[in-house]
Amino acid sequence: MHSFLSSLIGIGFHGLAYGMILYAISVGLSITMGLMGFVNLAHGVFAMAGGYLMVTATMSLGWPWAAALPVACVSVAVASVVLERVLYAPLYRAGELEQVLFTIGLIFVAVALARLAYGPLPLSAPLPGYLKGSVEIGERTFPIYRAAVIVASALLVAVLWIGLERTRWGAMVRAAVDNGPMAESLGIDTSRLFTVTFAVGSALAALGGALGADLIALTPTYPFEQLVYFLIVVAVGGMGTLRGPFLGALLIGVGDTACKYWMPQFGAFFIYAATMLLLLWRPRGLLGQAA
C-alpha cells in the first residue's frame, strides 16, 4: 500500500510536469484554432524550434541558460509572425484539406531543416547548476528541474489567464473567438489580432519545447511524433479557450504517465481510446461551447 501511494505521488509529479509542458505548447494552438478556425498541424514546429534554438544558444554560442531562454522564445515569435503574414494568412479562407496539407508541408520542411542542422539524434541544452540535482522527500526523489517547470508553468498560466481576462487584448480575443464578423464590425482589427495572438502562441510553444526537452525528446521528427498529443489536448479540452487545454493537458499528462508506468505493454492505447470515447460524448471537448 505504501509503495502504491509512493508511485501515485511519482505519477502525479511527473504527470503534472508533463501536463504543464503540453499546456504551454498547446494553448497557442487552441486559441489560434478557435480564433481563426485554422487547422494548424504545424504548431509543433514552433516548439521544436524553441528547443533547438536553446541548444544552439547554450552549446554553440555558450550563452547562459537563463539568457538563452527568452531569446529563443522571442526569435520563434518573430519568425512565426513572418510565416503567419506570408503563408498562413492567404489560407484563412481556404478549405480544411488545403490547410491540413499546407501545414503538413511546413512540417516536412521543418523536419528536413532540423535534420540537416542538428542530425537525427535527440539533443538537449545543458542545464545550469542551480536546476540540476534533486530533493529527497521521504523515500522519493524529485528532480529540481521538473519542480521548477511546474512552478514556472503555473506562473505562466496565471499571467496568461489574467492577461486574457483583464486586458483589452484579451477582451478582443474573446470577442473575436465568439463571433468574428461581429467583432470586426465593432472595429476590432481581427487580422492584426490574429498576428499578435499567433506570435504569443508560438512563443509559448517555443517555451514549452525549450523547457520540455527532458520530457519530450528533441529530435527532428518532433512535430510529427508529438502532433497527436497536441491535438488531443486541444480536442479533449475544447478549442478557443484557455481553461479547456489546461484541463486537457493535465488529464493527458497524468493519464499518459500513469498508463506508461502501470501498463507499458499497452503503450498509448488507452489514451487514444479514452480520447475517442470522450469526443463521442462531447464532440467539442470538455469545455468547448455547445453547438
Place this chain on the structure above:
Amino acid sequence: MSDAALETRGLCKSFGALRVAENIDFRLAAGARHALIGPNGAGKTTFVNMLTGRVRPSSGAILLGGEEITGLAQAARVQRGLGRTFQINTLCGELSVLDNVALAVAERQGVAGRMWRPASAYRAVREEAMAMLESLDLAGDARSRALDLPYGKQRLVEIAIALGLRPKVLLLDEPAAGVPSLESARMLEVLAGLPAEVAILIIEHDMELVFRFASRITVLVRGVVLCEGAPAEIAADPKVQEVYLGGNGA
C-alpha cells in the same frame, strides 16, 4: 380549423436566459402569401430554424398539414412537403446550376441514392430540373458553376431548388437580401409567379416587397407575436409603427 398548411402552438425557445421565442401561436393557411416581419433580433431566424428542424424548440408543437412534426428531423420534414430557401445563398458552388436543382428533384423522386447508373441516365430528373430553370429564366445558365453566377441570380437558383422539392409549404428567408435594387423587381415577379397552391411564408426586410407580395402579415418582436393582420391593418397599427416602422428597426 384543419385547413392550416403549417401551424405552431405555444412554441417556445430559450438559449440559456435568453428567450427568443415565447408562446408563438402561428397559422399559415393553405395557399397563403404570408409575411413575417420584425426588427433585428426579433427571433425570426430562430423561428424559421425551428420550423425546418435545425433548432429544437424548448416546448410547444409544430404541425404540417395537421400532422405533428415537432420531433422530426430536417429530412423527414422536407419529405412531408416543407421547403425552404436560405437567407444567405447556400448552394453547391462547384456544381452546375442544373445539378443544384437536379439534386433536389432526385431527392424528391427518390432516386438520389442510386449508385449503379450514371446520373445522366435519369432523364426525368434532368428534364424536370431544366423545366424549373426555364420557368425562372435561368436556362441559359444551367451549365455554369453555381458560384460563377452573380448573387442576384444565385438567389433565384435558391428558389428553383426549393421548387424542385414540390413543397406544400415554402419558407422564403429574406429572398431579396443582397439583391441589387434593380433586380428586386425581378424577384417580386418571380415570387408573384410561384404556384398558387403552395403556402408561402416570407421573412423579409424589404417593406415594399412585403406589402406588395403578402396578403397577411405577422409582426414578431423580441420573440413575441405583436400582432397579425392584412397589410393595411398592419400599416395602420400604432403598435407596429411604434416598435417597427417608425422606430429604428428596419
Place this chain on the structure above:
Amino acid sequence: MSGASGAVIGYAASPRLRPLELAPWAAAAAVYWLAPSYLPLGAYILIIILLVLSLDLIVGYAGIVTLGHAAYFGIGAYVAGILAVRYSGDPLLGLAAAGAAAALFGLATGAVLLRTEGLALLMLTLAVVSIVFEVANKWTEVTGGADGLPNVRIAPLLGRFAFDMYGRTAFLYCLGVLAAAWWLVRTLVASPFGCALVGSRESDARMHAIGAPVYRRRLRAFTISAALAGMAGALLTQTTQFVGLSAVSFELSGEILVMLVLGGARRMYGAFVGPLVYIAARDYLAKQSPEYWMLGIGVLLILVVMFARGGILGLLDSALERLRGLRR
C-alpha cells in the same frame, strides 16, 4: 467538375469513356511488355494507386478530410497476412476477407467519426489509426509486433498462376484488382449517389435542406472506401509476402493524402498520377538524401496548396484549355 482530365459527374454529363481514360491501362501494358524489371515496383505503385483512389472517394468527392486512412489499409494487410499464416494462402480468399474486415471496421468507426466535423473529426481519424497501430505493435503473438509478419506464403492465383520471382503474376493481379476498383469508383461518382456526395461536400446545409440523408450516404461511401483500402492492403501483403507496422502508420496516412493532392484531388485520375510521381521521385531522391527529399516534398506541397490546387492534372487542364484558346 469540368476539365479534360477530371472524371465527369452530374446530371448533364456524358458517362461515355473518353480515350484519355485508357491511358493508365496502356501505360501499365507498356510496363509489362517493355520494362519487365520494373514489375515489382510497378505492382507496388498499382497498390498505392488503389489506396489513393479509395481516399479520393471520401476526401475528394465526399469532402471528409482524414488522417487515418492507413488504418483500413493496415487492417486489410494484417487480415490477409494472418489468414495466410494460420489458415489458407489463397489470394482471392485473402483479398475478400481483407476487404470485408476493412469494410466492417470502416462501418463501425465511420458511424462514430462521421457524427463529428472539423477538428474533432480530424482528431478521431488520427486516434483510429493510432489505436490500430498500437494494437498491431503490442499484440505480438498475432501480428508479430515491431518485427512484422514475415514469410507469408501465398498460394497460386486461382490455383494456377504462382507468384513468380519476376513479379509478373503479382503485377497482373494488382492491375486486375485496380481496374475493377477503378470501374466501381467511376460508376459511383457518376451516379446520383456520387452527385449527392459531392453536394454534401459543397454544402452540408443545402443537402439537409433538400431532405438528403447526408450521414447515411457519407457512411456508405466511407465503408466502400475502407473496403477498397483494405483490399489494397491485402495486395501489399500478398505481393511482398510480408506485413509490418509501416502499413498502419500515421505517416502513410499523411503520405497518401499528399499523393492525392499532388496528382489532383476530386478528379479520379489524380489518384493515378500522384502516387506515380511521388514514388518515382521518392525512390530517386530519397536514396541520394532523405533530408533533401523531405525538404523538396514539403516545399512542393506548399506550392501546390498556394498556386495549384488542382495538382498536376489541374495544371495540365489549364494548359490544355489555353492551347484550345490559342487554336480558336
